[in-house]
Amino acid sequence: MPLQLSLPQQSFLPEEEKLLIERAQKDPRFFAPLYERYHDAIFRYVYRRVDEEEQAYDITSSVFVKALQALHKYEYRGLPFSAWLFRIAKSELYQSFRDQKAQRTVSIDKVVLKQVIEEWTEDYTEQDKARLLVALKELKDQQLQLIEMRFFEKRSFKEIGEICGLSENNAKVKTFRAVLKLKQFFHQKE
Template sequence: MASQPIDRRSTAGNMSDEDLVNLVRTSHDPVFFEALYQRYVSKVYRKCLTMTTNPEQAEDLTQDVFMKVHRNIGRFKGQSRFSTWLYAITHHHVVDELQNQLPSVRLEPQTWANLQVTEDASAPSKDEQWIQVQEVLKKLSDTDREIILMRYEEGLSIEEISERSQMGISAVKMRLSRSRTKLKKIIEEMESS
């Protein structure tokens, strides 16, 4: 009696992320990486789209992220979930790309819409407010800026920020507090000048 062929695609689709990562590393069979890709491509795309607000750029960045993941999968240490590692790569890659083209960076309107609330006709326009936000954020360190954006733009919890940034919870709370204080001081200095 002949044995039935195993459908690797359906088997791969039912495996845990960690099992798939191990098989990608050891077997080099593209079916296993494809399963990871299919599992996460829409989530990575949405993350890229949220950060860029440009569908074409988000598609390109999504492909870049998965190429980077494929090249670096041997570096995944398993100290966090695969999804956390993938989202950290996504976040850092998009931030790097956006920093290379700063004039076109736009933050989510709902996050920053109330930067300055005033009835004065000489108040800055929304575009001017975006420029102000960018200038303020540029004055923070990369780590502080990322923590602020994760908390207030992405709405992540302290625990999620801790996991993604690979910092302890108390370190995240401390950095977040210091970053808010720095932002407040920078804004106050801008308003007084």
């Protein structure tokens, strides 16, 4: 099972985080507590989407370097700081897919895969598993991202919305549509 995909509930208070960001905007050395707080979550987000560990480390490094470079432009607009970092991570990931430095990968735990299939069919078979894997490959990338975050990484709709730049409700609706599409592809393969 994944170690820590979503951020733990215990976090900086918004005011505390705001102060840390302001200090880091003046002097990048003060970014250290923010790095310590979010590095693992960002690394795991990247790691599950690329096929090689070294690439995950490289991309994670560039996420934090880019974050430091853009920190002076960061303004608090009600979204948590983590959402801003995840968006940088997402953009860095897709840049490496475009540059063909990394391969788009989906990491799934078999237990989770089984849970998804059991919701749709009465019995879980190896054939169903293979069908679901094929169906996943037929989804559009945005649909795949939503399914990935909601079901394989167990993120809340709020968090999905923050990462994807959607409202919580919109994230819910879009994920629901993605699930319908996946179900449709899954049953087509019968």
